[in-house]
Amino acid sequence: MQHSKPHKSWKDQLHEIIYEADTPSGKLFDVVLLIAILASILLVMLESVKSIDAQYHTFLNISEWIITVLFTIEYVLRIITVRKPIKYITSFYGVIDLLSTIPKYLSLIFAGTHALIALRALRLLRVFRILKLARYLGASNHLASAIKSSRAKISVFLFAVLIAAVIFGTIMYLVEGEESGFTNIPKSVYWCIVTLTTVGFGDIAPVTPLGQFIATIIMILGYGIIAVPTGIVSAEYTKKANDDLKSGPIPPHPNEPIVHLNSQCCANCLNEKHVDGAEYCFKCGCKLHHDK
Amino acid sequence: MQHSKPHKSWKDQLHEIIYEADTPSGKLFDVVLLIAILASILLVMLESVKSIDAQYHTFLNISEWIITVLFTIEYVLRIITVRKPIKYITSFYGVIDLLSTIPKYLSLIFAGTHALIALRALRLLRVFRILKLARYLGASNHLASAIKSSRAKISVFLFAVLIAAVIFGTIMYLVEGEESGFTNIPKSVYWCIVTLTTVGFGDIAPVTPLGQFIATIIMILGYGIIAVPTGIVSAEYTKKANDDLKSGPIPPHPNEPIVHLNSQCCANCLNEKHVDGAEYCFKCGCKLHHDK
């Protein structure tokens, strides 16, 4: 069907614009969508401020409707241009796209907007779809891999921090008691994490000398062990950078990822992560479009 | 006695299940025990919340009894299957196991449960026994050794922090005086550590201009010196990783520890830390069981 480049169906052309970011029109679409998403988030935030909502209610309402209509059009186009609509609709992003579109329609039926904010806030998750753009920054590649290989170690570390928080939390509950605000063990553990992470709200604070002494130990512990995750990421990152230097010839563009994944999305199976220059989808074998 | 593999006594088989984590049944036992310990901790936490305790008192009480019975059975089995019960009973984990089992029985005699919470909280220490499982994550080996070799330096650093806290605490006591909440030197030193570690509860805060100026110095000091432990761990960790790279041929599975300690536990002397493939306990010479 799509063998000859110049004669593409309008569906394929739309697919390219909506699902891919390699072509100028595809990039433009993504940027417009990103702005629309950020604007919709801003609207949710502003609407929650009572004084602003009271003054600009009509403006916010109209803007919300404009964005809802835009999202509806986008959702419909996504269903039309994809070859397997059911697969898209039931996919993670398909559900998110739907849920971030319908709250305004639901508000026509149900009066209380408060409960629908949770749904509207889901729009933020759509940002991650656009963030494939971030790949082009070519910046966070070593970083991502350093974080990935640090994950197991940091999990072990955080588990140890949690155990320490539970132990110290129980001790503080027994030492300080209810009159100081340490009303139960979960609250005491909460306070302990507030202290260990050096956040220190001060909504609860020890008042007895012994409690303050134990708090001192917790704080110094928290201050000392922050070195651990930092040291891990720092060392992993240094290692990644060193490995990169050693591994054979220096890559032509040192800022680019070594395996350059492009932003193409198969029109058939919605599979992404195609290697640069791929002609066919590596999952379903369907032909990919590219104009580069 | 245990020379032929197929004919093991039930005691030996139980020993393998309870004390070792190499066999499937041993691993299962450890996982079940871990869940029981975490559930028992959760019970202690929930019971301390007045509103929950009032509503679900019977449920919490029954759950507590079930776990207490489970712990009792485990404790008895541990005594039976080990060859030197006295050694186990008087060992660190033996005492912890007993202390985490008896509080519920004691609550039958003594009415006040509050004082027994401290004993029940000791159950958390049992987690560390199970954490030998964490060895199989193969993640925290470099980390542990990096922390170990940083220990002396971090101690010197923390000692210097403590001296600074005492000096600045005394100065703040003299500058701010009692009306600002700096009622005595220990409290002032406590505030100083709260500030140095960047926790900053705000329960006590300087009010005089001079006090705020000194507080500024303390904060910048605390903000600056957090670099020191971080730098130490980071550098040590990098060094460990480098040493590993240089030391002879690259190990086949770079994520595995170089000396693979297994989780076997000698049935005679309770000695652990046997090297993989060890046939006899390196301490008492007694034969070890393994089915691998």
Next chain:
Amino acid sequence: MQHSKPHKSWKDQLHEIIYEADTPSGKLFDVVLLIAILASILLVMLESVKSIDAQYHTFLNISEWIITVLFTIEYVLRIITVRKPIKYITSFYGVIDLLSTIPKYLSLIFAGTHALIALRALRLLRVFRILKLARYLGASNHLASAIKSSRAKISVFLFAVLIAAVIFGTIMYLVEGEESGFTNIPKSVYWCIVTLTTVGFGDIAPVTPLGQFIATIIMILGYGIIAVPTGIVSAEYTKKANDDLKSGPIPPHPNEPIVHLNSQCCANCLNEKHVDGAEYCFKCGCKLHHDK
């Protein structure tokens, strides 16, 4: 005109003193100017303290006039000694210099000094002009380049932190509600950043158990991800230091920057950043003065 060294016009000599820091008189001028700027900032700060202003009003007023006159003289001299005054006046520092001089004159016309503080505070920006002196410390060269190459990664990181803050802020708004101080989403996001960055003012704090549980997650997240920017800068800095070690022969003075930029400033086009030993401005070709 300036071909023979001994016969320089007074304009050129003044230019050398005011715009360059290589000669003793130029350095002296910069140090005096730095002291004047810091003194002027101190005056603005002290004047804002009501009790001090009430007691020492006349002294502060006279000092402010002395510094204003000094800044006026400096501004006039800068215009006279430069060859293209319009270029200087419309340059960034030219505007800053003017704006930091006129507030006191304006206070003669307008009575309310409060609004003019903003203008006077702009004087602080003049410090950055003097900070070219910092180059002679020879200290922050690797550091600056490490920060520069970390910029993109840290931006991506901060963007991710912001998204997390918006998501968690919306959740906290829905969970905690208005009675806990989470009156609207922007405020809730503000609280979320206060918590993620481990600042923890405590002006708003969660009170419901679920809110405190989510706060715990936010805090541990904030405590864990601080490792990321630290790891980046640390690794980049190590890399810069390593690159420096490898690149050809060891420089004669390891503490000096490799390309030694001097502090000369072209009298014609105000261009700075001339390489050491440069005879002519690399932008306009005009002869540079130096006595070294």
Next chain:
Amino acid sequence: MQHSKPHKSWKDQLHEIIYEADTPSGKLFDVVLLIAILASILLVMLESVKSIDAQYHTFLNISEWIITVLFTIEYVLRIITVRKPIKYITSFYGVIDLLSTIPKYLSLIFAGTHALIALRALRLLRVFRILKLARYLGASNHLASAIKSSRAKISVFLFAVLIAAVIFGTIMYLVEGEESGFTNIPKSVYWCIVTLTTVGFGDIAPVTPLGQFIATIIMILGYGIIAVPTGIVSAEYTKKANDDLKSGPIPPHPNEPIVHLNSQCCANCLNEKHVDGAEYCFKCGCKLHHDK
């Protein structure tokens, strides 16, 4: 005079005990002195707690007199055993030793003990004399040199932080105004440092939306730039460790400093820092005593 080892005068023997830590008796003296200093600090701290002072006044008073008498004896012995008493008395530690001894005597003449606490707190400075013992830990050598070479960079960094604090402090003063607690610019700058360093007391917190927005920027800035000092120390420390690995043959005891300074102190000129095995003081040429 002291040519033959066995026949030392009692003065020389005392000098060796008091001023040096190489001999067993010298080490013992230092440990006893350290305990006495720590006890004296503890006494100052406990005395400041009203409830403890009321209950144990006599005990604290007697303990204070015992320690004062011990310090007096030590002070007199130090004067006697040194060859140039005037030099010791006028030296830094000589003055500290005197000042930490006399407060109790002065309290006989002057009734108000409060003012004398400042003098007594000076005793803490004596700890640094004993801390030459820390050298024997052999731990903080790389660390000290890493901190030393990071000093200039960290100073530049802290200066930049201070400028940022003044700029943001002035902005917050203008934005928030006096009703939010930002009563004057110094206080506003103080708040800004509290926020930048992620301490966050919460005694002052922004209440206007714009103020909270600027606070968000300050917090993210503070959270991001903590990476800078950490990166510096981390990289410097890694560099020191690497330099050490490369420099010729591996030292026999890698934990020992390369130039082993001993704790001997010249009896004539009080000069310390003699190289191990030194026979004569490198400053005054006087013979040193050692029994090793």
